[in-house]
Amino acid sequence: MWLYLLALVGLWNLLRLFRERKVVSHLQDKYVFITGCDSGFGNLLARQLDRRGMRVLAACLTEKGAEQLRSKTSDRLETVILDVTKTESIVAATQWVKERVGNRVMWLYLLALVGLWNLLRLFRERKMVSHLQDKYVFITGCDSGFGNLLARQLDRRGMRVLAACLTEKGAEQLRSKTSDRLETVILDVTKTESIVAATQWVKERVGNRGLWGLVNNAGISGHLGPNEWMNKQNIASVLDVNLLGVIEVTLSTVPLVRKARGRVVNVASIAGRLSFCGGGYCISKYGVEAFSDSLRRELSYFGVKVAIVEPGFFRTDVTNGVTLSSNFQMLWDQTSSEVREVYGENYLASYLKMLNGLDQRCNKDLSLVTDCMEHALTSCHPRTRYSAGWDAKFFYLPMSYLPTFLVDALFYWTSPKPEKAL
Template sequence: MWLIIVASAAVVAAVLVLVIIEYTHIDIRGKYVCITGCDTGFGNLLARSLDKHRGCHVIAACLTEEGMTKLKSVTSSRLTAIQLNVNSSESIRRARDKIQDIIPTGEGLWGLVNNAGIICPMGPFHWLTRDDLTNVLNVNLLGAIEMTNMLYPLLRTAKGRVVNVSSAVALFPTAGTIYSVSKAGIEAFSDNIRCSMKASGVSVHIIEPGAFKGTFSDVDAMKRRMDTVWERLPQAEKDDIGGDITLEAMKLLISDALRMSSPHLTTVTNAMEHALSARFPWRRYLPGLDAKFFYKPISLLPAFIADNVYNLMFTRMIDNKKKLVMKEREKHKTT
């Protein structure tokens, strides 16, 4: 009897602690938050939400003037849009100078959300050139590092928060090739600065989303990226993996994965807002069912088990798609 009472009390206490952690917020109205990658997707949605619902002074960094104009047309005067290319150190320095001018002396920067990212090109590592690799790493990893370094004095003044957007594929880097490597780098960078910045009162939080519809969910664009890489391969390489049939099968897999992506982008932006406004923010967030129930669990398995599970799944899926491609070709031959 006593065991049941103690166990019940422990469960109730645990639930209360989780409720306190999840729902106790601080007022961030009037605080300054900088978000990169605000032209579309998560960054755009977060900028609008922080402006409308949280009353923040949002500094929205967009790659294009068109993105700046569109965002300013649907937000209040609290939001300031600036142009930023995180692939350029000079652009980052100019953005830093503008941000320093925007924020009143002594106020500091409450939040930096490193959201800007790209996913192209597509294909295994040995299909990619050095330029392919460095382009993704420069934007997704080095851009986030340089933005954080440049704005750290302002973050330190406010004892603010850094929110880095990683990915569920960083937990088990099997998909997206160089994209997953760049996001695994974000994980390591975030873990490092979380420790080093703690003494100055700056906290660091990682968002690890699963697959969501948005900038990366354009099926035709993904296929074109794969075609670009495929066309420059030697014929021997194409033949080695099964030729055009395998290419078409891979495209079908990508199409299926993108179509199954969640349309609920607010799942991710809600996690970002929690990291910025919760009194007790989590160190890591896993938005998306695939992040919670596939990538995280498989990342905890022993490597030999995880590798075999993934290889079995991928081999079966690609074989099924090859059969569909061949069946479709046979159908066209007979018509």
């Protein structure tokens, strides 16, 4: 990972250099109040800013120091006598400054506003929904990973969990670790008849109360690799689960969620912000982001809140290195001899090595993701988006806001190169 770190540091320094070279406009209208201007740093800074055309208000301890400073500067610069050890002197100087700056907004006000907003946000987000023991939550993909942990987590909170599993074995294992409140149903999100049956099952349990929470968590990684190696089915099989499954389950259960004025939580990914590989996975997560955005706006009229969870790399079945490597090898085997010649054996070996080492780079603490899901379901004021994991917060999410050419360059530098690359 040293190459990634080096690239990140270089990118950060470029961004920092660009940001720091950007200068505030209309400096001639800006007032600056400086203490200790009789000599030293304060004296030099006052003269320096005066030369830049700024409105300098210089506080000196003695009249002699003030006179000497005025003699070396323009008429814009004004001085006041200030002894910072005396309250009455500070009050008088503050009033003198206030008379000159008038009603101009100062940076201190902006800083106070930002601090106040963060305090308000913290207070709002800590306010929890009441009567959680009466709330029903339907979660897909509960055989393992995030869905399994969330089901157990919400069960411990006393909520009425309706857990959808793909296999009976997964359902049995989950029931063995939870209370009698939790109920399971078998659901294959790629089959309409399975979704219809599961929706009816949910409807029978929630009754007139409606469904408080829907968590679309079921997902697969499928085949990851160059798009050129894929066929339509390789991509469609992932979209059927990760995108079309999310859409169909949501459309089937939305009337129940609307009745409860509840929540929809869709699990996307940082791969819905940055497309870092070919195949259906990134496409599906971009689709989940778009679907969630439109759904949120539509359902806001009915008091329903829609949240998107964007995890970074976590150790689940989706990031299983053995499975991903096997699928990648399968793609290689199905490509033409021409494609294999263009990419070369070294490319295959480098990519397989990267996939096999993915497990070691993934975060093991899945609760960082499920805590986001829980907050989206239980907070009176949930967030629109949750970035889970340090890599998502401080690497992938910031990178998604960078200019495209910088992101492209970073991927170019750090990705395996085909043998016939120019």
